[in-house]
Amino acid sequence: MRMDALSGLPLAFFWQRCVGYWVDxxxxxxxxxxxxxxxxxxxxxxxxxNAVWDFHELGNIIVMVLYWGLCSYFxxxxxxxxxxxxxxxxxxxxxxxxxxxxxxxxxxxxSAVLEGGVGFAQxxxxxxxxxxxDRLAETIVVDVRKRAYLTEEAGECLSESDDVPLExxxxxx
Numbered sequence: 001m002r003m004d005a006l007s008g009l010p011l012a013f014f015w016q017r018c019v020g021y022w023v024d025x026x027x028x029x030x031x032x033x034x035x036x037x038x039x040x041x042x043x044x045x046x047x048x049x050n051a052v053w054d055f056h057e058l059g060n061i062i063v064m065v066l067y068w069g070l071c072s073y074f075x076x077x078x079x080x081x082x083x084x085x086x087x088x089x090x091x092x093x094x095x096x097x098x099x100x101x102x103x104x105x106x107x108x109x110x111s112a113v114l115e116g117g118v119g120f121a122q123x124x125x126x127x128x129x130x131x132x133x134d135r136l137a138e139t140i141v142v143d144v145r146k147r148a149y150l151t152e153e154a155g156e157c158l159s160e161s162d163d164v165p166l167e168x169x170x171x172x173x
Contacts, residue, residue: 002093011129012087012141021109024068024081029053032063055113068106073099077139086145092138101137108133 033051036059040046053060071079077089077097089105091097112119112132119132128140 006090006092006140009090009140010143012085012143014123014129016085016087016143016145017123017131017141020079020081020085020087022081023084024071024079027080028064028067031067032060035059035063055110061110064109065103065106068109069099069103072097072102072105082141086143087141088144089139090142092140097139101139105133105137105139108136111136 032053036051037049039059040049040051055061055064068079072089075083077091078087082088089097091101093101108119108131115132122131122135123129128134130140134140
């Protein structure tokens with residue numbers, strides 16, 4: 001029944017997904033930097049602080065997982081980056097993104113990076129344009145910009161379960 005509700009939703013383009021990812025990464029780094037400096041200065045009493053953004057640092061991993069997990073959960077699939085890119089993560093198993101599912105997806109970004117970027121490249125050969133984080137969390141990323149365009153064109157408001165025919169785009173979707 002859930003698959004029928006999702007049938008025909010326009011999938012996000014790769015460039016949209018990249019924009020959303022990079023905007024979220026920039027925001028996460030902007031949140032991480034002052035927090036990292038404050039913890040090192042006031043909790044660990046360090047004088048010479050050398051904060052480095054690196055996916056091998058525990059503080060970086062914690063910030064990334066918390067940022068993507070909590071933003072996805074409270075935004076129901078829309079982080080600030082996804083909002084700017086006009087995309088939304090949609091669960092394949094339920095109407096709303098669950099807390100664990102949001103954190104699974106956040107951890108999936110780490111998986112995609114650890115695979116040397118192949119986790120992101122899976123977009124190009126998967127028929128549902130799923131990357132590593134999508135497979136792990138059982139999600140897809142839809143283009144809400146196209147839904148808005150199709151809604152205006154049809155002259156009616158589409159609900160989440162309405163079937164909208166998927167149009168071919170330049171990425172072969």
